[in-house]
Amino acid sequence: MNLACSADEMMTVAAARMLRDGAVCFVGIGLPSTAANLARLTHAPNAVLVYESGPIGAKPTVLPLSIGDGTLAETAETVVSTPEIFRYWLQGGRIDVGFLGAAQLDRFANLNTTVIGPYEKPKVRLPGAGGASEISSSAKEVLIIVKQTPRTFVEKLDFITSVGFLNGGDSRQRAGLSGNGPTAVISDLCILRPNPQSHELEVTSIHPGVSRETIIASTGWTICFAETCHETPAPDATELETLRDLKKRTAAAHGIHGEAA
Amino acid sequence: MAEWVTLREAIATHVHDGDTVALEGFTHLIPFAAGHELIRQRRRNLSLVRMTPDLIYDQLIGAGCAAKLTFSWGGNPGVGSLHRFRDAVENSWPRPIELDERSHSDLANAYVAGASNLPFAVLRGYAGSDYPRVNDKIRSIICPFTGEVLAATPAVRPDVTVIHAQKADWHGNVLLWGILGVQKEAVLAAKRAIVTVEERVRSLDAPPNACILPNWVVTAVCEAPRGATPSYAHGYYERDNIFYRAWDRISRERGCFDGWVDQHILQTEDFAGYLRLQDESGVQAGSR
Numbered sequence: 001m002n003l004a005c006s007a008d009e010m011m012t013v014a015a016a017r018m019l020r021d022g023a024v025c026f027v028g029i030g031l032p033s034t035a036a037n038l039a040r041l042t043h044a045p046n047a048v049l050v051y052e053s054g055p056i057g058a059k060p061t062v063l064p065l066s067i068g069d070g071t072l073a074e075t076a077e078t079v080v081s082t083p084e085i086f087r088y089w090l091q092g093g094r095i096d097v098g099f100l101g102a103a104q105l106d107r108f109a110n111l112n113t114t115v116i117g118p119y120e121k122p123k124v125r126l127p128g129a130g131g132a133s134e135i136s137s138s139a140k141e142v143l144i145i146v147k148q149t150p151r152t153f154v155e156k157l158d159f160i161t162s163v164g165f166l167n168g169g170d171s172r173q174r175a176g177l178s179g180n181g182p183t184a185v186i187s188d189l190c191i192l193r194p195n196p197q198s199h200e201l202e203v204t205s206i207h208p209g210v211s212r213e214t215i216i217a218s219t220g221w222t223i224c225f226a227e228t229c230h231e232t233p234a235p236d237a238t239e240l241e242t243l244r245d246l247k248k249r250t251a252a253a254h255g256i257h258g259e260a261a
Numbered sequence: 262m263a264e265w266v267t268l269r270e271a272i273a274t275h276v277h278d279g280d281t282v283a284l285e286g287f288t289h290l291i292p293f294a295a296g297h298e299l300i301r302q303r304r305r306n307l308s309l310v311r312m313t314p315d316l317i318y319d320q321l322i323g324a325g326c327a328a329k330l331t332f333s334w335g336g337n338p339g340v341g342s343l344h345r346f347r348d349a350v351e352n353s354w355p356r357p358i359e360l361d362e363r364s365h366s367d368l369a370n371a372y373v374a375g376a377s378n379l380p381f382a383v384l385r386g387y388a389g390s391d392y393p394r395v396n397d398k399i400r401s402i403i404c405p406f407t408g409e410v411l412a413a414t415p416a417v418r419p420d421v422t423v424i425h426a427q428k429a430d431w432h433g434n435v436l437l438w439g440i441l442g443v444q445k446e447a448v449l450a451a452k453r454a455i456v457t458v459e460e461r462v463r464s465l466d467a468p469p470n471a472c473i474l475p476n477w478v479v480t481a482v483c484e485a486p487r488g489a490t491p492s493y494a495h496g497y498y499e500r501d502n503i504f505y506r507a508w509d510r511i512s513r514e515r516g517c518f519d520g521w522v523d524q525h526i527l528q529t530e531d532f533a534g535y536l537r538l539q540d541e542s543g544v545q546a547g548s549r
Binding site for chain 2: 030052054065080134166
């Protein structure tokens with residue numbers, strides 16, 4: 001097997017490794033769902049995947065295209081209604097990890113999925129909050145997976161949809177959010193973690209073959225590197241093979257030629 | 262008491278211009294047949310409510326049926342943008358649309374409040390987010406027992422809720438299963454409820470605790486086989502993912518969209534006619 005991996009594969013594998021076995025994980029669609037399922041199929045067979053459409057303990061054999069595909073319901077331990085998933089399971093404090101994507105994020109890991117430009121007259125109207133705003137406030141911790149470009153990693157968000165660490169320091173806590181907030185942002189270039197005091201994101205791990213200059217050029221703010229910044233271990237054969245098989249099965253199931261979403 | 266009628270009669274009798282209408286179904290059981298009938302009967306000035314507008318509201322918005330949209334996630338799941346929704350918000354085409362934007366958790370709670378005959382929903386949400394700044398319906402309340410500040414938002418009380426379900430019996434009792442979304446709450450929150458079903462059966466043969474809507478909370482029930490397609494009906498047919506992807510192309514340009522609506526909805530007699538046309542054309546996507 002070809003062990004040379006793409007930046008996207010590195011990102012997905014690095015994100016999957018963050019999910020510990022047995023964790024109860026509220027999963028966003030797209031990249032988070034791919035990473036969470038890769039984790040479940042490799043080192044975290046007992047991870048409990050919760051989707052906002054109601055499935056709890058879903059074990060899909062192919063990745064869902066939508067957040068409510070039938071395969072999620074068929075493979076779940078139970079399927080509850082949408083009000084119940086948000087009231088009893090998320091707000092009820094039963095979610096260990098919220099796994100989210102984003103269109104834009106800032107240095108304090110606040111997320112925008114609502115608009116580019118002013119809200120009243122947006123340049124680009126994005127989908128909106130969905131479940132993300134309450135996942136980011138109520139999950140015990142949040143993992144964010146997002147591609148790193150100057151357009152996604154921005155100095156200032158056009159809109160705060162989901163709160164990370166607000167203005168940094170203890171501002172999240174003071175705003176009264178119950179969860180602990182983001183613990184890591186996994187991009188296609190590196191892994192960022194919030195500084196324990198300032199809560200500003202800093203690079204703690206750089207993916208193989210990526211330079212500091214590339215990371216700096218791909219970030220819309222002056223990015224900090226942690227004192228102990230190491231190299232992300234490259235994906236091993238099992239991780240890559242499992243991910244590629246999953247994507248192949250998914251593409252076949254959804255009738256997509258080439259790479260699935 | 263639920264009355265068995267055709268979908269055309271149900272929409273003509275129970276949905277009026279200017280009504281607040283919720284067509285619910287979370288990815289699963291989306292009532293597309295009913296959405297098409299609203300377009301076919303040229304309803305106007307509707308205040309639409311739905312957690313995930315999906316293709317069904319992209320079609321209604323693009324066809325000029327909607328004056329207002331209450332929603333919490335407006336995308337084409339797994340594909341990208343809803344182009345008609347975006348064109349309405351970004352360019353006021355075909356007409357301006359007022360937004361009442363919430364989060365999923367909020368809207369789900371707001372339906373529960375409506376079903377519970379309460380004026381507002383309470384949730385732990387929105388702290389630090391920009392939504393309260395742009396939506397004055399998102400307010401806060403102080404817990405009288407603990408002093409905690411919580412978000413409060415108005416209940417959803419539609420004039421009409423429309424859902425699709427798998428089965429109804431001859432008396433109009435409705436059974437649905439699989440991903441249930443907020444359909445039960447949306448029906449119980451509404452003044453009138455229309456339910457389309459895959460099939461009419463003698464007996465529901467459902468176990469205790471099954472999700473059943475008794476006929477006395479339903480206004481009209483209509484047979485609409487494949488009435489949720491391109492969404493899916495658990496146990497009947499799968500989600501037409503090819504159509505969801507084809508929609509990106511159909512809906513991207515105004516002219517192409519208008520032509521599609523005219524040919525597939527306005528020029529067809531009913532949803533069965535639409536399905537025949539789709540089957541004949543091998544679903545636009547076939548050409549991709």
